[in-house]
Amino acid sequence: MKQVLPKADPERASGNVFAAARGRLPGAGLVPQIRASAFEVYERTGLPHRGMEDWKYTDLRALIGEVLPLAPRPDAEALVRAKVSAEQVSADQAVKLVLVDGIFVPELSDLGRLENELVVRSLREVLENSAPGDMAGLVLSTTNDSVISLNAALATDGLVITVADGNAVKRPIQIVHVATGASVSTFTRSYLQLGKGAHAAIVESFVSAERASGYQANDAIIALVGNEASLSYIRVAAAASDAVNISSAIIAVGARAKLDLFSMTCSGSISRYQGFISLAGEGTKVSANGVNLIRGELHADTTMVVDHAVPHCTSREKFRAVIDDRGRSVFQGRIVVRPAARKTDATLTTRALLLSDQAEADSKPELEILADDVTCGHGATSGALDNSLVFYLRARGLPEKDAKSLLIKAFLGESIEEITSENLRDFVTAQAEHWLQAGR
Numbered sequence: 001m002k003q004v005l006p007k008a009d010p011e012r013a014s015g016n017v018f019a020a021a022r023g024r025l026p027g028a029g030l031v032p033q034i035r036a037s038a039f040e041v042y043e044r045t046g047l048p049h050r051g052m053e054d055w056k057y058t059d060l061r062a063l064i065g066e067v068l069p070l071a072p073r074p075d076a077e078a079l080v081r082a083k084v085s086a087e088q089v090s091a092d093q094a095v096k097l098v099l100v101d102g103i104f105v106p107e108l109s110d111l112g113r114l115e116n117e118l119v120v121r122s123l124r125e126v127l128e129n130s131a132p133g134d135m136a137g138l139v140l141s142t143t144n145d146s147v148i149s150l151n152a153a154l155a156t157d158g159l160v161i162t163v164a165d166g167n168a169v170k171r172p173i174q175i176v177h178v179a180t181g182a183s184v185s186t187f188t189r190s191y192l193q194l195g196k197g198a199h200a201a202i203v204e205s206f207v208s209a210e211r212a213s214g215y216q217a218n219d220a221i222i223a224l225v226g227n228e229a230s231l232s233y234i235r236v237a238a239a240a241s242d243a244v245n246i247s248s249a250i251i252a253v254g255a256r257a258k259l260d261l262f263s264m265t266c267s268g269s270i271s272r273y274q275g276f277i278s279l280a281g282e283g284t285k286v287s288a289n290g291v292n293l294i295r296g297e298l299h300a301d302t303t304m305v306v307d308h309a310v311p312h313c314t315s316r317e318k319f320r321a322v323i324d325d326r327g328r329s330v331f332q333g334r335i336v337v338r339p340a341a342r343k344t345d346a347t348l349t350t351r352a353l354l355l356s357d358q359a360e361a362d363s364k365p366e367l368e369i370l371a372d373d374v375t376c377g378h379g380a381t382s383g384a385l386d387n388s389l390v391f392y393l394r395a396r397g398l399p400e401k402d403a404k405s406l407l408i409k410a411f412l413g414e415s416i417e418e419i420t421s422e423n424l425r426d427f428v429t430a431q432a433e434h435w436l437q438a439g440r
Contacts, residue, residue, distance in 0.1 A: 017185070021070045021154055027127035027139065034139050039153035042146045057330040057362045058301040060147075063270050064244055068216050070154065071101040071184035078180040081209035083108055086176045089205045089238070091427045094174035101179060102156040102186035117167035118200075123158035123189060138191060143276070148248050151220045155189035161202075165195035165226070172201040172232075172424060177219065179243065180209040185216040192221065194229040196254075201232040201421060206247070208240035216244040227254040227281055233261045234424055236431055239268035241296065247273045255281025255310075262419050263290040264428060265300040266435045274303040279313040279341075286315040289418045293435045294327030294359075301330035306348075308341040317348040320415045322408055323359035324439060334366040337374055344374040352382035353411055405436050 018039050025035060048055035049062070074082065082100040086108055090096060097120065098108040104122040114120060123138060138160070139152050163169055177188060194200055206217060217239065225231045231251075239245045245268050253259050265271045277286060292300040306315045321329035331350045352361035365378035385407055393403035412432055419425040 017067050017069055018153060024070065025154065025156060026124040031127055031139055035153045038139065038149045041144065041149040042153060045146045048146055054303060054332065057332070057364075058270075058272055058299065060270075063299065064216065067150070068183055068185040070156070071179075071181045071186050071215070073103055074100045074105070074180055078209070079105060079108065081180050081211070082178040085178050085207045085209045089176060089207050089236075091172055091174050091203050091205075092423045094172040094203060096174050096176055097159055098176045098178065099157060099159075099188055101181055101184070102188050104157045104159065113171070115169055115171065117163060118169050118173070119162040119164075121160045123155065123160055123191075126160050139189070143250070145248070145274075147218060147246050147272075148220055148250075151187050151189055151218050151248065154187040154218075155220075156187055158188045158190040161190070161192045163194045163198040163200050166197045167195070168199040169201070172203050172421070174203040174205060177204070177206045177217065178209055179207075179212045179215045179217060179240065181212060181215055183214045185218065188217075188219045190219075190221045192223040192231075194223075194225050194231055196226040197228045198226060199230045201424060202234070203424065203427070204233070204235045204247075206237040206239055206245055208243060212240050212243070214242050215240070216246075218246045220248045220250070223249070223251040225251065225253045225257050225259055228256045229254065230258045231260070232419075232421055232424065233259070234419065234428065235263040235273065236428065237265045237268060237271055237273070238431070239271070241267060242269045244268070244270045245272070249273075249275045251275070252278045252280050253284050253286060256283040257281065258284070259286045259288075260418070260420050261286070261288045262415075262428065263302060264293065264431060265291075265302070266293040266431060268298055268300070270299050272301040272303070276305050276307070278307045278309060279315065280309055282310050282312045284313045286313075287418055288315065289318045289415045291319070291412055291415050291432065292321040292323070292329040292331075293432060294321065294329050295324040295439055297326045299328045299330075301332075303330075303332040305334045305336065306346065307336045307338070308344045308346060309338045310340060311342045311344070313341065313344055315346045318415045318418060319350040320412055321350075321352040321361055322355065322412065323352060323361055324355040326356075326358040328360040328362070330362045332364045332366075333378070334368060335376060335378070336368045337371050337376065339370045341371050342373045344371065344376065346374075346376045348378040350380045351411070351414075353408065354382060354384050408436060409433075
């Protein structure tokens with residue numbers, strides 16, 4: 001007799017994950033109530049699916065099916081493996097802050113090198129040691145995006161970073177997320193506040209330790225950039241080949257401030273980076289750029305929303321993708337210009353380089369202009385390497401692989417060169433070159 005197995009219910013599985021995790025989640029007072037409300041928001045729709053316009057290219061319901069159980073707290077053996085991986089991705093001169101399987105680990109972090117201008121606390125410490133209700137807003141979900149709501153409900157730890165008015169942090173701050181487990185999920189949530197006239201650079205790295213596999217990482221960072229402040233933010237995702245990484249950034253930028261943002265995905269199975277940037281003060285400048293480096297069957301999605309809410313602001317977006325084998329790159333970029341945002345100057349360009357006949361690139365640039373007297377534009381192209389250029393370089397003595405590699409580097413440089421810090425630009429370039437060498 002044929003046995004019929006019951007079909008898995010993703011929503012029920014997610015509910016079981018939340019119920020099982022509640023005893024491990026930090027926070028008292030209003031925090032558990034806010035977490036429960038965030039999970040209710042998630043439950044209304046469950047995992048995003050193709051019926052949602054912003055997720056039409058990345059159907060998590062079909063791609064991953066369900067939310068995996070929460071990762072256990074890392075033991076001593078896991079920390080040994082994590083230390084090796086964290087050291088391998090260290091950016092030059094950066095101060096490392098390491099989270100392992102969703103838990104901040106002070107002994108792997110450079111707390112002794114923190115500058116006086118910087119205040120760093122773990123999210124767990126803040127939620128557990130603050131008066132009930134004082135810091136409950138740290139787990140408040142400010143969007144209806146279901147994965148951000150799920151993050152708010154299940155965040156086990158993260159970092160709360162503050163730079164006071166007028167202070168400049170000289171060394172980059174590198175947040176390193178290390179996964180050590182298999183078939184588990186992690187949820188991290190960090191907050192960054194730059195006071196008026198403050199300056200800082202943040203690098204967020206996602207890596208896997210030896211034997212980590214099949215895990216799901218859901219991270220969110222919320223940043224408030226004060227008036228006349230400057231923030232450089234770089235994200236590099238190099239997950240295990242069968243891992244899922246969902247990262248969200250919610251950034252509000254004040255008047256006459258500057259934001260330089262760069263994201264790169266270079267490994268994993270399924271990746272989604274979504275940025276929501278609000279230009280909330282006049283005279284603000286935003287540069288938001290990114291690169292997807294894809295081979296195998298990696299599905300990498302970058303979705304960026306830049307919201308011009310006030311007049312006299314400038315934004316530039318430049319996205320590049322290199323796709324080999326059966327990989328798929330998605331870029332969705334939307335520029336919103338509110339009715340009051342006169343004299344807005346905003347452009348968005350996306351280009352994809354297809355290295356195989358099975359590679360796929362989906363691009364959806366959008367303009368939503370609700371004001372007059374603005375300068376806005378967008379463009380999208382995709383195609384293969386120019387054979388005439390390959391031939392030109394080969395005719396001058398370069399082997400074919402070297403010729404193609406040189407052209408790919410030039411293509412990626414159009415986006416990477418937008419990184420203003422030379423050290424951080426070199427760090428990202430090294431990651432890109434490692435990806436290129438691995439494919440040779």
